[in-house]
Amino acid sequence: MTDHYRIIRKEINLTSEELERIQELMKQEHADQFSPFVRQKLMDLVEGRQSVADWITLWQSQKIEQISRDILRVTVLAEQTHQVTAEHLRIILTCVQELMVEVEKAFPLSPDFRGKYMGG
Known part of the structure; x- marks a missing residue:
């Protein structure tokens, strides 16, 4: 029986800095x-899988930064008053829904997730 594939060798050129970065990532x-x-x-x-760099770019968008600030503001307010109100939860829910809309622009959400958490 013969192999259905063969090993193909390719050569790539790297700078010493690039090799160091790859080796560091390998360690991690x-x-x-x-x-x-x-x-x-x-x-x-x-x-088509997204890399960590894609997530960093996504988080850097102003919309997502604003959502994070809103959630932090509500969290701080809840901690100061030592209570969480329905209004706090509504604000956080709205923030999370907006976040999901932003995330879906880069990463399509499954129909199951959309139905369960986004009402559609």
């Missing part, structure tokens, strides 16, 4: 071998 993710690690990262990109 407890990866031992360079080739499988880089191959998986490339396949993640090919398959």
